Amino acid sequence: MWKDFGFKRNLYDTHPVSGNAQGERLLVGRDAELRGLKNRISGFDTVTTIxxxxxxxxxxxxxxxxxxxxNETLHDGKDSILFLPEPFQLTTEESALDFKRSVYAAIASYFIENENxxxxxxxxxxxxxPLQAWLENPLFINGSVTIGPAGMGGGRTPNESKGFDLHGFFSLVDRLLKAAFSDKGGIxxxxxxxxxLNTSQVARQRLEALRDDLFARHGMKWVVCGARGIVRSVASSQRLQGRLQEPIDVKPLSGNSIEDLVRVRVNEYKNSDDALPPVGPTSFGYAFRILHENLRDTLKFCGDFSLWLDESGQVIKDESELDQLFEIWLAEQSEAYMKSLNVPPRAWKLFDDICDQGGSISPSDHEEFGFNSPQYMRGQVQRLEQADLVVSELADSDHRRKTVTVVAKGWLLRHHRSGYEKQLN
Incomplete structure (x- = not known):
């Protein structure tokens, strides 16, 4: 499909760009954030947060x-900064020990793959x-090896030899990190x-369990990323203060950057100079503003339009005509969504109020939205959730509904309900 459009691959891939030269070219409008990130990683031993x-x-x-x-520290020897290309994710099911095992295995694999x-x-x-032997050990691969007496957690599996207790593996990786890096360098x-993890309480507990072990480990430089205020909440906790830095606040792309993003991708992936993207810079910026400046959602909708354009067999070689067709397609998508919904008027009124408040509210402010009780408001929120217009997130302490946020489908319908007349400047 993309070859027929004149490109090497999907222009609107929603995955993060890779940590390589191509990813560097594709990332636009983020010079300030990159500078802040690198200063924090290279200049401090504490955890960088975003x-x-x-x-x-x-x-x-x-x-x-x-x-x-x-690249910048390529020739700095033990002051070099390396980079694990695959991020980790914390889950509620995984223990701190399991997470540590995953981290150490990833570090060992990285060093083995790049040994020469x-x-x-x-x-x-x-x-x-010795590290290679560990990673090839079936007990380790299957997660059957537990930590030995010298570590945390106790016990070994019955068939485990002394040479393969988990504490020995951790010690080997720690020796490697100490040998490889000075205080300035790290991975x-x-x-x-x-x-x-849903709530900052759970996130705080998980990070506190790592504070004195992984976050204090020689040769490891940690970055923690999150959304919806969870990182800022965790960073302010008493046990993590001094270990986690204040977060770098990443805001949506602004100005010409969002249109530049499309131009850069076109130049990177085009097979010929006359290749015309299904969604060009103007239409991309239009969708970006409709979808409340969510880059991932915008890329997804642009990919869907490209698929529709190909499967409908339309061949259009004029950029302005494509722009008009994209607006029509978005309108048709929103009209189809509307016809599939059964949302009562009171829920629509609440939906419009949430959008007017910036797309996120708390049910605890029920009186502000004309409700006599949080329970009555939650009933209307549930109607909106069932229609996939909003999502609700849980409170830290009592697990009642806390924050209600409009999703991409909701923002598209907001534009539809405004009669497509709302200014997008």
């Missing part, structure tokens, strides 16, 4: 920032065959999407 809305591009900033630090290159830059002091490890 906060911003879902879909704003936080992970892409971290990927490119890590790549740039790697790293030996030219770093003083590794010993070969990596960047990223915890992404902290908000999937």
């Amino acid at each position: 906060e911003g809305p879902n879909g704003v591009g936080k992970t892409s900033i971290v990927m490119v920032g890590g790549f740039q630090l790697y 290159t790293l030996k030219q830059r770093l003083d590794l002091q010993f070969g990596l065959k 960047v490890c990223v915890i992404d999407n902290l908000e999937i």
Whole structure:
């Protein structure tokens, strides 16, 4: 499909850009955030944190920032900063020990895969065959190996030999990190999407369990990313103060940057100079503003339009005609959504009020929205949730509904309900 459009691949891929030279070219409008990220990673031993809305591009900033630090410190020896290309995610099911095992396994694999290159830059002091043996051990691969008496958690599996207790593996990786890096150098490890833990209370507990172990480990430089205020809430907790930095606040792209993003992708992926993107800079900016400046949602809708354009067999070689067709298609999408909904008038009134408040409210402010009680308001919120117009997030302490937020489908319908007359400047 993309070849027929004149491109090498999907122009509107919603995944974060990679930590490589191409990702560096594709990331636009983020010079200030990159500078702040690199200053914090290279200049401090504390955990770097990043906060911003879902879909704003936080992970892409971290990927490119890590790549740039790697290149900028390429010849600094033990002061070099390396970068694990795959972020980690905390879950409610995984224990602190399981998470540590995953981190150490990823670090060991990185060093093994890049051993020859790293030996030219770093003083590794010993070969990596012992680590290779660990990673190839079926007990370790299946997660059957537990930590030995010298570590935390106690016990070994019955068939485990002494050479394969987990504490020994941790010790080997720690030796490697101490040999490879000075106090300035290290390997960047990223915890992404902290908000999937749902509440800041859970996130705080998980990070506190890592505070004195992984976050204080020689040779590891940590970055924690999250949305919906969860990182800022966690960073302010008493036990984590002094260990976590104040978050870098990532806001949606502004000005010409969003149109530049499309132009850069077109130049990167085009097969010929006359290749015409299904959604060009003007239409992309139009959708971006309708969808409340959510980059990921905008890319998704543009990809859907491209698929529709190809499957409908339309061949259009004029940019302005494509722009008009895209607006018509978005309107048809919103009209189809509206016909499928059964939302009562009172719920629509609440929906409009949420949008007027910026897209996020708390049911505790029920009187402001004309409700006699939070319970009655929650009933209308549930109608909106069932229609996939909003999502609700849980409170930290009592697990009642706390924050109600409009999603992409909701913002598209907001534009439809305004009669497509709302100014998008």
